Amino acid sequence: MWKYIRQYLPYAVLAALFMVGEVMMDLIQPSIMSRIVDEGVLGVNNGGVGDMNVIITLGVQMILLVLFGGFCGSMNNVFVHMSGQNIGNEIRKDCFRRIMTFSFPQLDKFGTGSLVTRVTNDITQVQNFISQFVRGMIRTFLLMFGSIYFMFAINRKFGLIVLCAFPIIVGCMAFCLAKADPLFSKLQKQLDAVNTMMQEDVSGIRIIKACVREISEKIRFGKANDELVKTQLSVLVIFAFMNPVINALMYVVTAIILKVGALEVANGGATPGTIMAAITYTTQLLHGITMLVMLFQNISRGLVSWKRVKEILHSEPDLKDGSFDGQTEQQGKIEFQNVSFTYPGTDRPVLEHIDLTIHKGETVAVMGATGCGKTSLVNLIPRFYDVTSGAVLIDGVNVKEYRQSDLRGKIAPVLQKSELFSETIGQNISWGKPSASSEEIKAAAVTAQADEFISQTAEGYDTLVAERGMSLSGGQKQRLSIARAVVKNAEILIFDDSTSALDLKTEAKLYDSLQKTNPDSTKIIVAQRIATVRRADRIIVLENGGVAACGTHTELLESCPVYRDIYNSQIGKDGEENERA
Ligand SMILES: Nc1ncnc2c1ncn2[C@@H]1O[C@H](COP(=O)(O)OP(=O)(O)O)[C@@H](O)[C@H]1O
Ligand SMILES: [Mg+2]
Numbered sequence: 001m002w003k004y005i006r007q008y009l010p011y012a013v014l015a016a017l018f019m020v021g022e023v024m025m026d027l028i029q030p031s032i033m034s035r036i037v038d039e040g041v042l043g044v045n046n047g048g049v050g051d052m053n054v055i056i057t058l059g060v061q062m063i064l065l066v067l068f069g070g071f072c073g074s075m076n077n078v079f080v081h082m083s084g085q086n087i088g089n090e091i092r093k094d095c096f097r098r099i100m101t102f103s104f105p106q107l108d109k110f111g112t113g114s115l116v117t118r119v120t121n122d123i124t125q126v127q128n129f130i131s132q133f134v135r136g137m138i139r140t141f142l143l144m145f146g147s148i149y150f151m152f153a154i155n156r157k158f159g160l161i162v163l164c165a166f167p168i169i170v171g172c173m174a175f176c177l178a179k180a181d182p183l184f185s186k187l188q189k190q191l192d193a194v195n196t197m198m199q200e201d202v203s204g205i206r207i208i209k210a211c212v213r214e215i216s217e218k219i220r221f222g223k224a225n226d227e228l229v230k231t232q233l234s235v236l237v238i239f240a241f242m243n244p245v246i247n248a249l250m251y252v253v254t255a256i257i258l259k260v261g262a263l264e265v266a267n268g269g270a271t272p273g274t275i276m277a278a279i280t281y282t283t284q285l286l287h288g289i290t291m292l293v294m295l296f297q298n299i300s301r302g303l304v305s306w307k308r309v310k311e312i313l314h315s316e317p318d319l320k321d322g323s324f325d326g327q328t329e330q331q332g333k334i335e336f337q338n339v340s341f342t343y344p345g346t347d348r349p350v351l352e353h354i355d356l357t358i359h360k361g362e363t364v365a366v367m368g369a370t371g372c373g374k375t376s377l378v379n380l381i382p383r384f385y386d387v388t389s390g391a392v393l394i395d396g397v398n399v400k401e402y403r404q405s406d407l408r409g410k411i412a413p414v415l416q417k418s419e420l421f422s423e424t425i426g427q428n429i430s431w432g433k434p435s436a437s438s439e440e441i442k443a444a445a446v447t448a449q450a451d452e453f454i455s456q457t458a459e460g461y462d463t464l465v466a467e468r469g470m471s472l473s474g475g476q477k478q479r480l481s482i483a484r485a486v487v488k489n490a491e492i493l494i495f496d497d498s499t500s501a502l503d504l505k506t507e508a509k510l511y512d513s514l515q516k517t518n519p520d521s522t523k524i525i526v527a528q529r530i531a532t533v534r535r536a537d538r539i540i541v542l543e544n545g546g547v548a549a550c551g552t553h554t555e556l557l558e559s560c561p562v563y564r565d566i567y568n569s570q571i572g573k574d575g576e577e578n579e580r581a
Helices: 002-007 009-041 052-101 104-110 112-154 156-203 205-210 214-266 272-313 374-379 404-410 425-430 438-447 451-456 474-486 504-517 553-559 561-580
Strands: 334-342 349-358 363-367 389-394 411-414 492-496 522-526 538-543 546-551
Touching: 002 009, 002 052, 009 052, 009 112, 009 272, 052 112, 052 272, 104 112, 112 156, 112 272, 156 205, 156 214, 156 272, 205 214, 214 272, 334 374, 349 374, 349 546, 363 374, 374 492, 374 522, 404 411, 411 474, 425 438, 425 474, 438 451, 438 474, 438 504, 474 492, 474 504, 538 553, 538 561, 546 553, 546 561, 553 561
Parallel strands: 363 522, 363 538, 411 492, 492 522
Antiparallel strands: 334 349, 334 389, 538 546
């Protein structure tokens, strides 16, 4: 954390200096007050005759001190927030940068909800912690030790009384904090769960409605929320019991001081004014201790949050760039050499011993039941995940040896789930190639069969896409995602179930024009429909983590029972439609 604090250290130091000013003013006041009472009102050294001049002079002094103290307090606040907010801002930016470097397995490990909680709520806690630390720590300690010091200065007995009470009070606080500390970690985890659910349910609210899951989701959310509240209440209860105990202790101290003070006045060891000052110092000490409790509470929470933020900041990017920076001879050849793959953190292999070569310019379709590993297979090519054993080669070079930017520059993937951003349609397409001209964007849209519906919108390519593409149909989103890949003009195109929402006619037109515009690109098409895959140069059927069959449509119909089964199950509806297409 020092790394961040260091950058804004001048603000923190200024804040601390103003704090010292503020507290000094607080500490000087009671002694002036005591002089006003003793010399001005009671005339202790003047045979019991008060002095109006002393009251006025000291009164004015006191007002000036209060004003100066107030000014110092305000300035302290300004600088505290300047350091706290800026430090929070830096941490947030660093976290975001770090998250952007995360690999797919790292994103799986943290989970989106938790990442969002960490970057928002946890960083706010850390920010509060820093502000509290700069403001509270200095104020509390100065106030506490200053009060004790001045108590000794007034009268040794008063000093000894508060000094004896001090360890008892601190011990009482430490006990409560030790009880509350584990609850803070729990609190943050539960907040994670609530945030994840909130995010999932709000972004998936349409599905909740469609499945009439409102009530059960309400109950599920309610339960998570209740648990959060329960923990929060446990923390509050601990502190609710602690505060009166500490207050009671302090009142006992005050009573003792009054009693001892009365005796001291009787034998001339103290004046009424000094007793007044002693009581004020005791109150200030109490104030300091109460603040310390709050402070420790926030510090405990802040430290738990800081640990969670640190987990992001200290997560090294686990995909290391390779050193290969030469030119490859062929462009677009893909080889799987004895590839096996298990998702990190699981123990069931998804792919086992896959051997496969896909040549430049070839169109290869991948089929198989849902969950058989099609997405997992194609995700190994751009290194979204790394193979568990074996190797994936592009143009004869292991994908791990490329620099990631070079590797991903060769590949244009269309993911199974179309994701668009809240920008214009044209901007969304140009994500594939930021330098694309409007002609290139339009050409890609034409290939992706998207130009027609884009032209029909009021603002064409300048039409804003709503968050996550909500304003578009599934098929429209898929076509925009395809246009985004096509505009890149990459050596390898990967379509992961990317045309499933298109009608067969549009789909056929899309693949025809793709073949015309990108004849040299290697194309991998994951699909479920025979109509989609039958035109491919080769069809690969995945089953039980391995390649069950590989060949053209006609070959597979003859040799592969699984493929024939799929064909027969679809021929009724798709088959006829397909013939027409
Ligand atoms: N991120 C992940 N972490 C753990 N397991 C996963 C992950 N993604 C997919 N799986 C599992 O891997 C298997 C293959 O999934 P996938 O490749 O998406 O199948 P397909 O694309 O063929 O429908 C499934 O059993 C799925 O549960
Ligand atoms: Mg899939």
